[in-house]
Amino acid sequence: MVPLTYMMSLSSAIFAIGVAGMLLRRNILIMFMSIELMLNAVNLAFIALGTELGSMDGQAIVFFAMTVAAAEAAVGLAIIIASFRNRETVHADDLTMLKW
Amino acid sequence: MTTDLVIGAVEAIAMILLGLSLCVLVLWFDRKGSALIQDRVGANRASITGIGARLGLPNFGLINTLIADPLKLFTKEDFVPDGADKFLHTLAPFLALFPVMITFVVIPFGDTMTIGGHTFQLQAANLNVGVLYVLATIGIGVYGIALAGWASNNRWSLLGAIRASAQMISYEIAMGLAIIAVVIAYGTLDLQEICRAQGGVWFGWLPRWGIFVQPVGFLLLLTAGLAESKRVPFDLPETESELIQGYFTEYSGGKQAVFMLTDLAEHTMIVMLLVTFFFGGWQVPWLYRDGLHLPGAHAIALNHLVVSVVGILAFLVKVVLLSLFLGTLRWTLPRFRYDQLMRLGWKGLVPLGLANVLATAFVVVVSGGAQ
Amino acid sequence: MQLALFWFLAALAILSALGVIAQRNPIHCLLSLVVTLLTIGVLFIVEGAVVVGFLQIIVYAGAIMVLFLFVIWLLNLPVEIGPTGHLALKFFGSVGAAALAAEILVFVLPPHLQVRLSAPPPGYGSIDSLAQKLFSEYLVAFEVTSVLLLAAVVGAVALARRMPGSGAEVRAAGAQAAPGADQV
Numbered sequence: 001m002v003p004l005t006y007m008m009s010l011s012s013a014i015f016a017i018g019v020a021g022m023l024l025r026r027n028i029l030i031m032f033m034s035i036e037l038m039l040n041a042v043n044l045a046f047i048a049l050g051t052e053l054g055s056m057d058g059q060a061i062v063f064f065a066m067t068v069a070a071a072e073a074a075v076g077l078a079i080i081i082a083s084f085r086n087r088e089t090v091h092a093d094d095l096t097m098l099k100w
Numbered sequence: 101m102t103t104d105l106v107i108g109a110v111e112a113i114a115m116i117l118l119g120l121s122l123c124v125l126v127l128w129f130d131r132k133g134s135a136l137i138q139d140r141v142g143a144n145r146a147s148i149t150g151i152g153a154r155l156g157l158p159n160f161g162l163i164n165t166l167i168a169d170p171l172k173l174f175t176k177e178d179f180v181p182d183g184a185d186k187f188l189h190t191l192a193p194f195l196a197l198f199p200v201m202i203t204f205v206v207i208p209f210g211d212t213m214t215i216g217g218h219t220f221q222l223q224a225a226n227l228n229v230g231v232l233y234v235l236a237t238i239g240i241g242v243y244g245i246a247l248a249g250w251a252s253n254n255r256w257s258l259l260g261a262i263r264a265s266a267q268m269i270s271y272e273i274a275m276g277l278a279i280i281a282v283v284i285a286y287g288t289l290d291l292q293e294i295c296r297a298q299g300g301v302w303f304g305w306l307p308r309w310g311i312f313v314q315p316v317g318f319l320l321l322l323t324a325g326l327a328e329s330k331r332v333p334f335d336l337p338e339t340e341s342e343l344i345q346g347y348f349t350e351y352s353g354g355k356q357a358v359f360m361l362t363d364l365a366e367h368t369m370i371v372m373l374l375v376t377f378f379f380g381g382w383q384v385p386w387l388y389r390d391g392l393h394l395p396g397a398h399a400i401a402l403n404h405l406v407v408s409v410v411g412i413l414a415f416l417v418k419v420v421l422l423s424l425f426l427g428t429l430r431w432t433l434p435r436f437r438y439d440q441l442m443r444l445g446w447k448g449l450v451p452l453g454l455a456n457v458l459a460t461a462f463v464v465v466v467s468g469g470a471q
Numbered sequence: 472m473q474l475a476l477f478w479f480l481a482a483l484a485i486l487s488a489l490g491v492i493a494q495r496n497p498i499h500c501l502l503s504l505v506v507t508l509l510t511i512g513v514l515f516i517v518e519g520a521v522v523v524g525f526l527q528i529i530v531y532a533g534a535i536m537v538l539f540l541f542v543i544w545l546l547n548l549p550v551e552i553g554p555t556g557h558l559a560l561k562f563f564g565s566v567g568a569a570a571l572a573a574e575i576l577v578f579v580l581p582p583h584l585q586v587r588l589s590a591p592p593p594g595y596g597s598i599d600s601l602a603q604k605l606f607s608e609y610l611v612a613f614e615v616t617s618v619l620l621l622a623a624v625v626g627a628v629a630l631a632r633r634m635p636g637s638g639a640e641v642r643a644a645g646a647q648a649a650p651g652a653d654q655v
Contacts, residue, residue, distance in 0.1 A: 001473065001590075002473060002474060002477045002517065002518070004579070005579050005580060006477060006481070007477075007514075007518070008575075008578075008579035009576060009579055009580070010481045010484065010485070010514075012571075012572050012575035012576055012579065013485055013488075013572060014484060014485065014488050014507070014511075015571070015572070015575070016568045016569065016571050016572035016575075017485070017488040017489060017491075017492060017568070018488070018492075019567070019568045019571055020492060020564060020565060020567075020568035021491060021492030023560065023561075023563075023564030023565075023567065023568065024492060024560070024561050024564045024565065025492060027497065027548075027551060029497055029500075029539070029542070029543060029546075029548065030491070030492065030497065030500055032539075033491055033500060033501065033504050033539070034491070034492060036504065036508075036531075036535070037488055037491060037492075037504070037507065040507070040508060040511050040531070043511070043515075043527070044511055044514060044515070047514075047515050047518050047520045047523065048518055050520070051518045051519050051520065051591050051595070054589065054590075054591045054592050054595065056595070056596075056600050056601060056603070056604045057604065058520075059520045059522075059523045059596065059601055059604070060601065060604040060605055060608070060609050062515075062520070062523050063523060063526065063601070063605065064609070064612055064613075064616055066523075066526065066527065066530055066531065067530075067616050067619070067620065068616070068619065069531070069535070070530060070531075070534070070535055070620070070623075071619050071620055071622075071623030072623070073535045073538060073539070074538065074623050074624065074626075074627040075623050075626050075627050075630070077538060077539065077542045077627070077631075078626065078627040078628075078630035078631040079630055080542065080546075081542060081545065081546070081630070081631045082630045082631060084546050085633075090546060090548060185496070185498070187499075188498065188502075228521075228597070229521055229522060229525060229598065232522065232525035232526070232529070233525060235525075235529050236525050236528040236529045236533065239528070239529050239532070239533025239534065240509075240528070240532065240533055242533070242537050243502075243505065243537075243540075246537070246540055247498075247502075250498065250544065258544070262541075262544065265537065265540075265541075269534065269537055272533075289598060
């Protein structure tokens with residue numbers, strides 16, 4: 001039986017690492033992977049709390065979160081491919097066309 | 101608890117070794133069986149001290165397959181191509197082999213065995229979600245192939261890797277649909293329960309095997325499994341006559357041996373899955389836990405240990421026969437072109453799989469519950 | 472025993488998560504992310520959510536990450552060399568992430584949360600109970616999710632398609648020829 005604190009601490013650590021990746025890296029694909037890290041950290045928190053309370057709600061929410069993450073990954077990567085075709089770069093600092 | 105763990109570990113090792121031994125059988129059949137089919141002699145030179153020739157026996161190519169070839173492969177120079185990613189290049193073969201080998205541990209090879217008053221399951225890992233485990237390991241198997249092609253710093257390897265991984269993920273869907281239909285028909289995800297549900301006979305003579313319950317599912321899983329393991333007629337990623345060796349062109353020596361072992365191990369895994377889902381696994385017709393119940397004759401009571409051992413032998417016989425059958429397919433059918441392959445996967449097998457799932461679900465609901 | 476397994480998995484998860492954000496080769500970052508996802512899947516199974524754990528491995532580590540891999544191939548991303556981004560951003564980013572972690576830990580570290588309240592009910596995490604939840608309480612969400620997936624598929628195909636007649640084809644052919652030349 002793993003105490004809830006341990007799981008939640010792990011979840012918050014992975015979430016913080018995802019946030020750090022989002023802020024520190026400027027490569028769009030790595031930023032996207034950091035988003036996936038954050039999503040997974042939250043999924044872990046949901047499962048841990050679901051087991052704590054003995055309710056299947058946590059698992060159902062994680063099921064839906066996973067599906068939505070899959071859909072979002074597909075569309076996000078398609079956007080990245082489309083933007084790469086026009087801009088030839090995946091460095092986020094170079095995508096400045098909307099800046100004034 | 102510890103005894104269970106030890107028994108599980110021993111069974112797991114036994115199953116993995118069994119899987120690898122069956123790979124060697126498939127490899128030998130690829131040599132001598134193909135020679136038989138193609139009306140030639142095949143490998144017949146290697147021998148130890150010429151003892152077979154002195155006895156007047158023809159050379160069965162066993163020394164060739166078992167000793168000479170592995171020895172040659174493992175003593176070849178092992179290099180990493182110039183400019184290639186060294187870490188990934190070395191990691192890829194093992195990443196390809198590992199998921200296939202760990203799939204063997206959920207295949208049930210017998211019912212239960214009672215030795216010394218302790219009963220244990222003849223299945224290394226009694227997962228009650230065994231089917232999900234199989235699907236998960238098949239999904240992980242893509243990475244080894246993909247990284248092998250990428251890490252070789254060779255555009256032709258990369259092309260082979262892209263084709264191979266696209267093929268694998270496309271046919272994973274068809275495989276999943278075939279397996280889902282079986283799961284609906286039997287109402288459980290546990291592989292041992294699916295095997296148990298295939299005991300008994302209909303009309304006194306027809307065994308209740310899965311192939312009679314799900315004929316379309318069998319053909320689907322056969323086709324999708326062959327495509328997933330990249331065996332002919334779907335072996336375009338590694339066609340030995342076109343792309344040299346596709347995604348593992350830049351590998352030699354031990355790593356190439358591991359890739360070939362992966363190919364054969366995937367073949368064996370598909371055969372074991374087919375036997376488990378569609379041919380009753382370890383079930384023998386008319387053999388129940390307490391003995392033989394032949395139709396028209398009185399029951400012959402048998403020791404439980406004998407029944408278990410007969411079950412294991414039946415499993416082995418079925419796996420070997422189906423393995424040889426799939427091996428024969430390799431030398432009989434021409435291979436698919438890549439666009440034909442993808443068209444078959446997406447436009448042929450996936451709709452057929454979905455229709456199969458719908459039909460199975462309809463029949464199960466109408467007949468009031470799973471069998 | 473379970474605790475030892477948890478410590479091992481937690482260490483592996485954090486190390487591979489750090490590997491995702493710290494490595495310079497995008498393929499290495501991807502592999503680290505796969506390891507993280509597999510570890511989190513196993514953690515789900517340790518927590519008792521067996522079906523969702525395997526689904527995590529099948530869907531996330533087995534399908535979504537392959538999608539990422541294909542995109543990295545198609546874009547032919549180079550290994551990053553030299554520093555990326557502003558130093559100030561890096562400094563404040565790290566501080567901000569650490570502050571976020573500390574803030575969340577304040578909520579989860581109180582001692583009354585450090586024990587497991589009770590064992591989960593029997594049948595917890597099995598596919599029966601998950602299916603009960605999905606098809607009774609969350610049925611609308613389930614159906615909407617299927618429409619969402621359809622929309623995502625159509626959207627992804629429409630976005631990534633090459634429009635015939637635009638200059639994108641020529642530029643794409645040029646982009647493919649140039650990286651291929653310096654690859655061998």
